[in-house]
Structure formats: structure tokens, C-alpha cells
Amino acid sequence: MNEQPMDNTENREELNELMRVRRDKLKDLFDLGIDPFGEKFERTHTAQEIIDRFDELEEQDTKICGRIMSMRTHGKASFADLVDHTGRIQLYFRVNTLGEEGYALLQKLDIGDILGVTGKIFRTRRGEISVEVQDFKFLSKSLRPLPEKWHGLKDVDLRYRQRYVDLIVNPGVREVFETRSRIIQILRNFLSERGYIEVETPMLHVIAGGASARPFTTHHNALDMDLYLRIAPELYLKRLLVGGFDRVFELGKMFRNEGISTKHNPEFTMCELYMAYGDASDMMKITEEIYAHVAMELVGSTKIVFQGQEIDLTPPWPRKPMLEAIKEYSGVDLTGLNDEQARQLAKEKGLEIEPNATYAHVLDEFFDVYVEPHLIQPVFITDHPVEVSPLAKRKKDNPRLTDRFEPFIVTWEVANGFTELNDPVDQEQRFRQQMAQREKGDDEAHMMDEDYIRALEHGMPPAGGLGLGIDRMVMLFTDSPSIRDVLLFPHMRPRS
RNA sequence: GAGCCAUUAGCUCAGUCGGUAGAGCACCGGACUUUUAAUCCGGGUGUCCCGCGUUCGAGUCGCGGAUGGCUCACCA
Numbered sequence: 001m002n003e004q005p006m007d008n009t010e011n012r013e014e015l016n017e018l019m020r021v022r023r024d025k026l027k028d029l030f031d032l033g034i035d036p037f038g039e040k041f042e043r044t045h046t047a048q049e050i051i052d053r054f055d056e057l058e059e060q061d062t063k064i065c066g067r068i069m070s071m072r073t074h075g076k077a078s079f080a081d082l083v084d085h086t087g088r089i090q091l092y093f094r095v096n097t098l099g100e101e102g103y104a105l106l107q108k109l110d111i112g113d114i115l116g117v118t119g120k121i122f123r124t125r126r127g128e129i130s131v132e133v134q135d136f137k138f139l140s141k142s143l144r145p146l147p148e149k150w151h152g153l154k155d156v157d158l159r160y161r162q163r164y165v166d167l168i169v170n171p172g173v174r175e176v177f178e179t180r181s182r183i184i185q186i187l188r189n190f191l192s193e194r195g196y197i198e199v200e201t202p203m204l205h206v207i208a209g210g211a212s213a214r215p216f217t218t219h220h221n222a223l224d225m226d227l228y229l230r231i232a233p234e235l236y237l238k239r240l241l242v243g244g245f246d247r248v249f250e251l252g253k254m255f256r257n258e259g260i261s262t263k264h265n266p267e268f269t270m271c272e273l274y275m276a277y278g279d280a281s282d283m284m285k286i287t288e289e290i291y292a293h294v295a296m297e298l299v300g301s302t303k304i305v306f307q308g309q310e311i312d313l314t315p316p317w318p319r320k321p322m323l324e325a326i327k328e329y330s331g332v333d334l335t336g337l338n339d340e341q342a343r344q345l346a347k348e349k350g351l352e353i354e355p356n357a358t359y360a361h362v363l364d365e366f367f368d369v370y371v372e373p374h375l376i377q378p379v380f381i382t383d384h385p386v387e388v389s390p391l392a393k394r395k396k397d398n399p400r401l402t403d404r405f406e407p408f409i410v411t412w413e414v415a416n417g418f419t420e421l422n423d424p425v426d427q428e429q430r431f432r433q434q435m436a437q438r439e440k441g442d443d444e445a446h447m448m449d450e451d452y453i454r455a456l457e458h459g460m461p462p463a464g465g466l467g468l469g470i471d472r473m474v475m476l477f478t479d480s481p482s483i484r485d486v487l488l489f490p491h492m493r494p495r496s
Numbered sequence: 497g498a499g500c501c502a503u504u505a506g507c508u509c510a511g512u513c514g515g516u517a518g519a520g521c522a523c524c525g526g527a528c529u530u531u532u533a534a535u536c537c538g539g540g541u542g543u544c545c546c547g548c549g550u551u552c553g554a555g556u557c558g559c560g561g562a563u564g565g566c567u568c569a570c571c572a
Binding site for chain 2: 016017018019021022070072073074075076077078079081090092094095096110111124125126128130144145146147148149150151152153154155156157158160169211212213214232254256258259261262263264268270406412413414415416444467468469470471472482492493494495
């Protein structure tokens with residue numbers, strides 16, 4: 001490699017015709033003493049500002065910058081569309097204004113180039129607000145052709161792998177991510193206004209706790225020890241309640257070493273919050289309020305449309321114990337059964353159940369098959385079995401069940417919350433049960449966390465906790481059927 | 497991890513019964529000083545995802561593989 005940036009044009013045989021032509025134009029610009037990869041440009045207006053304030057700006061000079069997205073040449077006059085982060089504005093080039101030499105430079109211009117333009121704001125004969133270009137600078141030459149203007153980029157594989165191209169040519173994509181940013185901002189403000197302190201806890205865990213999931217492992221070289229990427233921040237956040245924080249939340253990435261689907265990505269964003277001296281009912285209230293508040297801020301209504309279906313987020317949402325929901329949709333009452341009786345009922349219903357499935361597993365299966373598909377409008381499913389809720393407090397009137405809830409919207413589980421178990425003795429027993437599960441081969445069962453028990457032994461106030469799936473919330477509010485549509489760079493296998 | 501489907505030009509897509517590769521946009525050359533999916537004239541730019549096989553002959557049929565999508569399983 002030499003010092004000249006032009007030298008890789010020598011690999012021409014590897015470039016197709018379209019790219020070769022652009023490299024040639026690049027070289028021509030260099031030869032003319034023009035830097036095709038310009039410099040800082042101080043704009044005076046954005047595209048949208050010029051459109052919005054045309055009445056006062058007409059006939060005024062302006063400096064704008066952005067990417068050229070289409071061109072219409074007419075001999076000695078030409079039109080182009082310049083797009084910036086706010087929108088599109090038409091450029092008008094005339095040989096009379098630019099001079100022969102300046103106008104000839106247009107031949108070196110390609111769709112996709114980033115320009116800085118100085119010109120005058122006016123309206124064309126056909127009524128379009130435009131900028132008549134007096135001078136233009138190449139701020140960045142584009143060396144690759146963009147997808148075509150009508151259909152954009154459709155190939156989802158390419159859209160996700162080359163999100164930068166997707167963002168350039170499919171305008172709706174950026175809107176989704178702008179909305180995502182707004183939702184997170186709204187949520188932060190909402191929690192902050194209610195006295196929740198945002199904290200950051202470790203992502204590298206010695207014990208992967210706080211959820212039932214397989215973790216990713218990594219290695220710390222200096223300490224020569226394996227670490228886990230966090231599957232949940234829960235156990236750290238509750239240590240903070242022990243330490244005297246009253247209301248805390250953490251918003252960030254979680255990592256779970258599990259399958260990928262339209263609703264699952266190996267790394268995803270969750271917001272967990274904890275309220276000392278509260279319980280599950282407080283957490284249900286705040287869940288409803290958050291969804292309703294975000295909807296109001298975003299669309300000015302608590303009714304939204306997802307995939308053509310109206311969803312009414314207006315609080316309060318119905319609460320429905322899991323066993324009642326199963327009874328309602330399957331006609332089977334699973335209340336108070338032992339493992340054997342539960343398996344028997346599952347078999348009678350033709351459900352596929354592991355031979356040594358527990359009561360809790362059977363409940364889960366019944367729920368997934370008979371209940372979940374019906375949960376379109378928001379509803380809290382409550383009172384999960386203790387075996388699958390090792391960090392939740394038992395219900396006072398039924399120690400087999402916990403004071404837990406999961407809100408469902410459009411059949412998705414969008415959050416998970418409960419009254420926190422603050423009894424260290426019970427917690428230790430629960431961990432031991434989980435370890436027994438683990439030894440039976442359930443590698444998603446919780447690990448023992450001795451230090452967490454120790455923290456509880458110092459006394460943790462009664463508390464409500466909640467984990468909000470942020471990606472699913474964004475999917476709902478952006479009408480996106482796949483999680484990949486709300487992740488800028490969803491996980492993809494590398495191309496071989 | 498399993499099943500079904502897809503993969504052809506830079507992009508969006510056709511391609512019949514197995515007979516030697518097509519369109520639109522983009523691009524290149526020409527005309528055109530208010531167009532806007534500009535228009536008009538001329539030009540096809542290709543590892544038909546990869547490999548093996550069947551065949552006189554494979555984009556097309558068979559087998560294997562890669563990547564993606566959907567469904568299922570696990571979860572938020």
C-alpha cells in the first residue's frame with residue numbers, strides 16, 4: 001500500500017462497472033485539486049426548516065448539507081434531491097449561476113454523495129421549495145451505488161447486516177429508532193420524577209443470578225477466572241435496597257445464551273426497578289402507568305394500533321390468577337394437584353410433557369398452549385407457582401404460589417414483577433431447590449448466591465420489583481412485528 | 497436444535513417442458529435552462545448462493561452445505 005488513497009483503484013478487476021465509474025470520478029476530482037472528502041461545513045438551515053419557514057426565508061441565502069438521493073438533469077439546468085436528518089429539499093443547478101466550470105463539476109456528482117451547498121431559497125414554477133445552488137462542495141464522495149429509489153432495500157438479510165444502507169434508503173427505519181430513543185427518555189423521566197435513582201451494576205458476574213436463563217461465559221485473563229455476562233441485575237439491585245436505597249432502577253443490556261426468534265435477541269434491553277416498602281400491586285400500577293404514559297406522550301392516546309389491531313392500554317388492566325386463566329381457557333382446574341395428578345391431566349389433554357415434569361412445568365405448558373394466544377389486550381397474569389419464582393415472596397394464603405405477575409399484551413410477556421422475597425431463610429431453601437434442579441440437568445435453574453443470602457440476613461425492606469422488556473415495548477409502540485426491527489444491529493451469523 | 501420456504505445484474509424482481517440470461521430502476525454515451533418515478537435515442541454491466549451428481553446439455557432435476565425468513569422449542 002502506498003500513501004496515495006487512489007492506489008486501490010488498481011484493483012479494478014475486482015470492482016464492478018458501477019464502482020469503477022465512481023472511482024474514476026474520484027480520481028478526476030483529485031486531479032482537479034478538489035478534495036472529494038471535504039471538511040467541516042457550517043449549515044445555516046436544515047431541509048425541514050427551509051420548508052417550514054419558507055415565507056420568511058424566500059430569496060435569502062442558505063447553507064445546507066446532506067446526501068444527494070436523486071438527480072434530474074436537463075442539459076444546462078439540473079435538479080437534485082438533498083436529504084438530511086430532517087427531510088428532503090430540492091436543489092436547482094443552472095449553468096448561468098454556476099458558470100461553465102462549476103456546472104461541469106456536476107458530471108462528477110453521484111447519487112449518494114454528501115454535499116455542502118450554498119445557495120438561494122426560492123420556489124420553482126411548479127411550486128416546489130428549492131435552493132438555487134451558487135456553490136457546492138463535496139463533503140464525501142460515495143463509492144458504492146445505493147439501492148434503487150422505488151423499492152428501497154428489501155432483502156432483510158442485507159437490511160440488518162448493512163443497517164447504514166437501510167437507514168439511508170428506508171426513511172421509516174430511522175423513525176423507529178428515534179421513537180425508541182424517545183420511549184427510553186420518557187421512561188427515565190417518569191421514574192426519575194417518582195424518586196427512582198438510576199444506578200449501574202456489574203455486567204460481568206461471578207454468579208449469573210436473577211433469572212432462569214443460560215448465561216454467556218467469558219474469561220478474565222489477569223484474574224484467570226471465568227465470568228458470566230449478566231442475565232439480570234436483580235440481585236445487585238436488591239443489595240442496594242439492603243444498603244438503604246429506597247427506589248432504584250437500571251436500564252441496560254442483558255445477555256442470555258438462548259435461541260433467536262422474532263421476539264428474542266441474545267442481547268436485549270431491560271429496565272428493572274425496585275420500590276422499598278412496596279409490593280407487587282404497586283408494581284402492577286406502575287406498569288400500567290408507564291405504558292399509558294408512554295402512549296400519551298407518543299400518540300396522545302392510551303389506545304394504540306398494533307398490526308391493525310386496536311390495543312387499549314388504559315389503566316387499570318385486569319388481573320387474572322394463572323390457575324383461573326388456565327381454567328377459563330382450557331376448562332381444566334389444576335388447583336392444588338401434585339406432580340403426578342398434574343401430569344395425568346396433561347396427558348388426558350394430549351399435551352407433550354416430560355416424564356418427570358413437575359406441577360409447575362405442567363402449569364406452564366397449559367398456560368402456553370391454552371391461555372397465551374388469547375392475551376391480546378393488556379392483562380396481568382398473577383400468582384405463579386413458587387417452583388418457577390425462586391426470588392418472589394409466597395402468597396400469604398397459599399405458600400405454593402407467589403405474589404408475582406406478568407403483564408401480557410398482543411400475546412407477549414412484556415414484563416415480570418413480584419413482591420420480593422426478603423426472608424433469607426426461605427431464600428436459601430429456594431436456592432437449594434434450584435441447585436437440585438440444576439443437578440437434574442436444568443442448566444437454567446438459579447445458582448446459589450451466598451453473598452446475596454448474607455445481604456438479606458442484614459435485613460431488606462419489603463419491596464416490589466419489576467423488569468420491563470424494553471425491546472418489546474418499542475415493538476408495540478412502533479408497530480414492529482420483529483425484535484430485529486427495533487434493534488439497530490440485531491445478531492446475525494457471520495457470512496462465510 | 498427441528499420442519500417449511502427463499503437465494504438470478506448494484507437494487508426490486510421475471511425466467512415456461514432441461515436447450516446456452518431477461519425487465520424496471522441505477523449506471524454509461526447523446527439531446528434537453530423550472531424538473532420531480534423528468535422525457536427522448538443508444539448501450540446489458542452476471543461466480544444464476546457454494547459444491548458434488550444426473551444429462552449430449554442444468555438458473556431449472558437430485559444430494560450435501562451456507563445464509564436468511566416463517567413456524568415450533570426456550571425465554572423477556
